[in-house]
């Protein structure tokens with residue numbers, strides 16, 4: 001119970017914090033308006049103005065983002081100091097009003113116990129609504145009051161866990177638990193695997209870790225950005241509010257299908273096809289497909305040039321191809337070597353015809369020793385090669401033997417022809433090769449993306465023209481920057497009177513021309529995340545992979561290329577994978593990239609699912625797969641799951657009863673993939689589709705779509721079909737049964 005005096009005391013402090021937030025907002029808004037109005041005659045002025053405008057606008061957005069629940073805790077220290085903990089740090093003129101939850105000083109709020117109090121005597125959870133304190137929850141951290149409770153801020157936690165769902169994940173910054181805090185604040189170096197059962201907070205922890213890393217290692221990470229990979233767009237939308245509510249924007253959220261810039265991978269395909277595409281053996285298949293495009297003519301290839309026929313034989317081409325392959329393993333980068341070699345061969349044939357010296361070995365001729373078999377010199381030959389290179393028939397012949405390839409073209413051609421697949425994938429069975437076959441067009445699937453990326457590596461890009469253009473652009477920018485510095489050498493600095501940023505000095509004081517040129521390059525002020533999204537070669541500062549158990553070996557190769565530093569957080573649950581060919585252990589996944597140099601953290605408590613549902617799940621799965629051991633639930637709801645069997649109309653009635661008693665919460669009906677269309681017709685009140693809007697009250701999902709999500713009430717249809725419908729049916733059923741936060745119903749449909 002919160003005493004009135006404590007409430008009043010906290011209210012007064014809270015009002016002071018919000019008062020300061022309002023001041024900061026007003027100051028920032030004013031400066032933003034002022035800066036926007038600044039004419040900035042010289043280019044330097046414009047540049048500085050743009051930088052300042054961007055920074056102020058970003059800060060304003062951050063202040064708005066933390067308006068709700070700004071302050072949520074207090075720590076009283078043994079030394080008499082009192083700290084308030086909140087979403088961001090806020091200072092008064094001389095002392096901190098609010099400490100950022102990520103600061104080291106805030107850590108005891110999440111991990112202090114009576115036994116290890118970290119110098120703290122009292123931890124207070126402060127519940128607020130808008131700007132009013134509504135409830136306090138105190139924990140005395142002294143040994144006399146010690147209980148065996150391991151939960152931190154139990155009342156606040158339980159209230160968060162039983163609140164109705166909204167279709168959007170919320171942050172857990174007010175109630176992070178100690179085992180989660182350890183993961184969130186772990187060092188960023190190396191690969192950290194976070195393994196935990198359903199509802200243990202893996203996704204929540206992954207998102208808070210991103211916010212923590214960006215706060216603590218901002219220098220290193222803001223330039224390169226943090227990538228979070230999730231399983232599908234519905235899931236990304238579900239988690240999309242969490243980081244903005246923590247005032248963090250430097251993170252790129254993406255599915256695997258988004259990671260090949262320029263390619264939209266939304267095509268659906270059967271799991272068996274995706275499984276083949278995900279195999280590590282596809283590396284060899286693609287390499288073979290590339291080599292198959294470096295051809296030698298089986299019969300002499302005739303090329304008509306100026307009404308004369310030139311001939312390319314296998315013997316001519318073989319050494320040229322060998323030299324090109326040795327020059328560069330990447331197809332497009334080796335091509336110039338192949339082209340040059342072929343032009344030599346053809347030029348020699350032309351020279352033979354037009355330049356032969358009829359007298360060179362005439363025994364009666366003079367100066368035989370100085371004569372040569374051909375009267376053409378090196379310059380003539382170079383001209384000849386130039387003419388041949390410009391000739392359309394020669395170009396067509398070169399393209400037939402060694403075409404310029406893009407990843408899209410390579411893959412399209414490979415899938416399109418049975419012969420191409422037979423040759424490139426001899427170790428796959430005919431049935432497997434047939435599964436890969438498809439006609440050109442129709443778009444790309446997520447499983448194609450790692451293959452396109454791999455192909456891009458194998459092909460390389462002959463970017464000499466682009467690089468020359470870039471060099472020209474860079475010198476133009478340098479000249480421009482030098483001009484800026486010359487103009488401003490005499491101009492004086494002006495101050496922005498920003499408390500934490502002092503003044504922006506005269507640009508010439510702090511920058512060389514090349515540095516300024518680089519900055520000007522980023523005039524759009526795109527964040528690292530935005531720039532990364534457009535660049536296939538982008539290397540991230542840290543990569544977080546959620547639902548990592550679903551990724552194929554080919555997908556891992558792609559992600560590792562995006563993160564050569566191997567600063568990664570890998571989050572998942574091997575027991576929840578529905579993917580065919582999924583790994584049995586994390587060691588199996590990671591060994592090719594980091595051997596055994598990775599760390600494991602385990603989350604053991606389920607926050608989502610109440611004890612009644614966990615017990616039911618354990619009983620159902622005990623026979624199907626005894627290896628699955630659900631995590632320990634943190635609470636019970638007093639409501640047992642229900643089971644029913646009946647007709648389609650019985651199911652419709654049951655679902656509408658559940659919707660009726662839902663209140664403001666959310667409901668999902670989870671069905672075997674084969675039943676979705678039929679049930680969508682029978683249950684028109686439910687939202688469904690490839691990427692359904694989870695903010696709707698009731699949705700219809702397949703198990704694959706439900707992965708990572710949660711709802712107040714869940715009705716699972718035809719569990720037996722889910723169990724037997726796929727090789728990993730037990731895992732699928734485990735996922736389905738562990739989605740609810742309150743109520744579970746399990747309905748078996750009788751055949752019509």
Ligand SMILES: Nc1ncnc2c1ncn2[C@@H]1O[C@H](COP(=O)(O)OP(=O)(O)OP(=O)(O)O)[C@@H](O)[C@H]1O
Nearest residue numbers: 172175176177198199200201202203204607608708
């Ligand atoms: N410390 C916490 N305080 C409040 N809520 C929490 C806490 N930890 C987890 N939760 C809540 O528990 C639910 C499950 O969390 P989350 O989705 O991150 O689990 P998960 O391990 O990723 O589950 P799954 O394996 O099923 O995807 C979410 O609603 C999350 O907000």
